[in-house]
Amino acid sequence: MAGPKLSGATRRRAATGSVVNRADFRGPAARDAAYRGLPPIRSLGGRDRIGFGRSSRRGVWRRLLDIGGRIFGRGSPLRQMDWILLAAVLALAAIGVMLIWASTDPNRTSAADPFLTKQVVSLGIGLALMAAVSMLDYRQLKLYSPIVLTVSCLGLLAVLTPLGSVVNGAKSWISLPGGFQIEPSEYAKLSIILVGAMILSNVPPGEQRPSVRAVAKAIGLCAIPLVLVVAEPDLGVTILMLALLIGMIALSGVKLRWLCVLVVVGVAGLVAVSELHLLKSYQVSRLTSFLHPSADPRGTGYSAYQSKIAIGSGGLRGSGLFHGPLVAGNFVPEQHTDFIFSVAGEELGFLGSLLIIGLLGVVLLRAFRIAQNADDQFGMLVAAGVTIWFAVQSFINIGMTIGIMPVTGLPLPFVSYGGSAIFADMIAIGCLQCVYRRRSVFAS
Numbered sequence: 001m002a003g004p005k006l007s008g009a010t011r012r013r014a015a016t017g018s019v020v021n022r023a024d025f026r027g028p029a030a031r032d033a034a035y036r037g038l039p040p041i042r043s044l045g046g047r048d049r050i051g052f053g054r055s056s057r058r059g060v061w062r063r064l065l066d067i068g069g070r071i072f073g074r075g076s077p078l079r080q081m082d083w084i085l086l087a088a089v090l091a092l093a094a095i096g097v098m099l100i101w102a103s104t105d106p107n108r109t110s111a112a113d114p115f116l117t118k119q120v121v122s123l124g125i126g127l128a129l130m131a132a133v134s135m136l137d138y139r140q141l142k143l144y145s146p147i148v149l150t151v152s153c154l155g156l157l158a159v160l161t162p163l164g165s166v167v168n169g170a171k172s173w174i175s176l177p178g179g180f181q182i183e184p185s186e187y188a189k190l191s192i193i194l195v196g197a198m199i200l201s202n203v204p205p206g207e208q209r210p211s212v213r214a215v216a217k218a219i220g221l222c223a224i225p226l227v228l229v230v231a232e233p234d235l236g237v238t239i240l241m242l243a244l245l246i247g248m249i250a251l252s253g254v255k256l257r258w259l260c261v262l263v264v265v266g267v268a269g270l271v272a273v274s275e276l277h278l279l280k281s282y283q284v285s286r287l288t289s290f291l292h293p294s295a296d297p298r299g300t301g302y303s304a305y306q307s308k309i310a311i312g313s314g315g316l317r318g319s320g321l322f323h324g325p326l327v328a329g330n331f332v333p334e335q336h337t338d339f340i341f342s343v344a345g346e347e348l349g350f351l352g353s354l355l356i357i358g359l360l361g362v363v364l365l366r367a368f369r370i371a372q373n374a375d376d377q378f379g380m381l382v383a384a385g386v387t388i389w390f391a392v393q394s395f396i397n398i399g400m401t402i403g404i405m406p407v408t409g410l411p412l413p414f415v416s417y418g419g420s421a422i423f424a425d426m427i428a429i430g431c432l433q434c435v436y437r438r439r440s441v442f443a444s
Helices: 008-016 028-036 054-072 083-103 112-133 137-158 184-200 211-230 237-253 258-274 281-289 302-314 339-345 350-372 379-402 419-436
Strands: 164-167 169-177
Touching: 028 054, 028 339, 083 339, 083 379, 083 419, 112 211, 112 419, 137 169, 137 184, 137 211, 137 258, 137 379, 137 419, 164 184, 169 184, 184 237, 184 379, 184 419, 211 237, 237 258, 237 379, 258 379, 302 350, 302 379, 339 350, 350 379, 350 419
Parallel strands: none
Antiparallel strands: 164 169
16 A cells, blocks of 8 residues: 655655644644654753653663662672671771770870871771672682782792881881881781691592692792791790691691601700790790799780789770770880780770770681581681681780780781781681682571
């Protein structure tokens, strides 16, 4: 059937999009033909005549909802994180910031405390590092393990050169512009965990435990950063790295007789260090002074002696934040770093100290559960290594403030002042989140 007949003027107006007069139409068919010839309607910058840009705004909101769904949806990485672990870490970090502020500016006389500012900046960077590591598949950590070991060893070597600076008798720091310092030994702990887990998880087919060759290889590689830390010398980190190595070997399922041999070799090494006088005099004094701190209260036992006085003076509820007389008088050395727990004991009292210990316990329990429910041997060893790290370091730090452990210079995780320590601790939490996100689907 032929279409409706239109005049030439009507067809030209329809083709160019001009206004078509009603008189040009000759029935419904003519109108349909005229409208089919019109050009498509174009939006004028999102503010056309219909809706005044509402469709554009709806599109923006729809895109924002889609992004939010990807971030917070059921399959998003954030929904798969251990939020109890993260909440405990953030609470410890917040308490640490307040205690550092109270210990470095007890009277709040300065407009901006430099220690407080640096700690807040370090905490922000540490959280970013934790988030970046958490987004990884923890199997990628196995690929990065040799890189972490190499970088940490290069940093430890740089410390022994003129680039290193001596702090409290140990040459374990590299000074950076802006008053910042980096301590490579903090990352050496992480290298021990990753390299040890990588080697000890490589179980031959048909076997249930690593071979003797694998154990020897793990000891040989981990001995490289260990020897460099001993050369600084950093006694506290050395003890912690030995605990990490022995603990991970024990948890890998190695035969009991080989574990006994390893313990005997370790004890023999400690005896050799003592007999060959490889430790400096001040290190020997630190190791023995905690047994009788009152014998030399003005010398090697001064720090532990003053720390116990500060903790005891706090009582049940403490003297209040920014109101500790011993903290204000700086009677406890290094009260914002190694002896931060003594600040908590004096100003927050027994209840505040118990809160810190409880939060550390939550971190350890969550880390232990992550190790228990790990998908494979590598994930289990990584989570177990981080658990040993935080458990041993927390016990030594709190123990030396109350006089039951020697003063070794280990900070309290997440609470003490220090950029390198915060970075390393947050990276370790990121590793735990990696293992948690890829836990076994049959885990309870």
